[in-house]
Amino acid sequence: MLAITTPSFGAPEVLTIAEVETPRPMPGEVLVRVRATALNRADLLQRRGLYPPPKGATDILGLEMAGEVAEVGEGVGGVANGDRVMALLPGGGYAQYVPVPAGMLMKLPDSMTFAQGAAIPEAFLTAYLNLFPIGRLSPGETVLVHAGASGVGTSAIQLIRLAGARSIVTAGSESKIERCLALGAEAGWNYHDGSFRSFVEEQTAGEGVNVIFDFIGAPYFADNLASLAVDGRLIIIGTMGGTQVEDINLGMLLSRRLEVIGTALRSRSLATKIELTAAFQTFAGDALARGEIAPVIDSVFDWKDVQEAHRYMESNKNVGKIVLAVD
């Protein structure tokens, strides 16, 4: 089969389409003919050699895909060749074929294209995991979503709406904020206008937010703690702005009973990911099939243009997901 390989680590130019061995499904797995995959920030880091795949995973990039079942492995029932599916992967999505444990498969709703299916697993499962099992979000609570127009951010805004909770966002431009409002966010703050602290105070009548979805890390840490309500949960999902924090007063963690939680999806066990996939489908499967929530797709690149797609993500211009159509 053909796959996008990384013969060396570095800039987008290292990404090369090459012939590699076609994988076979192990017992309990199905082989999927990939029709679309999507980019994630983790791909950029892995390409640069800064984020090795988990033990046992392929070194081919690609954390999600949608396609058609091409071969059903031993011991798998309820799945047939030709079924349209989508799944989260530990790697291997940038290829024509990928083996997937049967429990990780989600049915691709008939109303959705492969490009839409490829844009769902990583962003929506990350958002679901961190809002509900980890964030314990309740109806009526308020979430501050940083990088609101990101793939994970746009998914979170929609799941928060579906749960009957409120979201407010930060983003780097007015047009990104407009897109977030259209998805259901109640208000947005352009971080180029300064700290978001007074914005959160205004939006919550001084109470603070119950949950913060943070991808930025160190530069936002102090303002995040100051923006949480009593019993608030700060969930650190990414550190795009830096990791080193200095001069933080931990007193408010105690007085306001705050939780600071670091989280990662890729390194979790297969059993946990299967459980998460099932819980997400129970919560959001019907809403996805009815179009009440949908992946936000910024652009679809032919996979031969993967270098350009990586450069585009690095430019921070996307709203929602960048998809690769796989021949």
Ligand SMILES: NC(=O)c1ccc[n+]([C@@H]2O[C@H](COP(=O)([O-])OP(=O)(O)OC[C@H]3O[C@@H](n4cnc5c(N)ncnc54)[C@H](OP(=O)(O)O)[C@@H]3O)[C@@H](O)[C@H]2O)c1
């Ligand atoms: N922990 C996990 O399990 C997990 C899983 C999936 C993703 N993630 C992380 O979640 C984050 C979002 O991923 P994604 O794929 O949804 O990203 P994405 O769609 O590429 O969006 C990222 C956006 O973040 C904003 N941004 C980037 N650097 C920034 C900075 N220094 N300060 C403020 N905003 C910045 C940019 O938008 P603006 O124009 O608004 O600045 C950028 O477009 C990444 O950090 C990713 O690694 C973590």
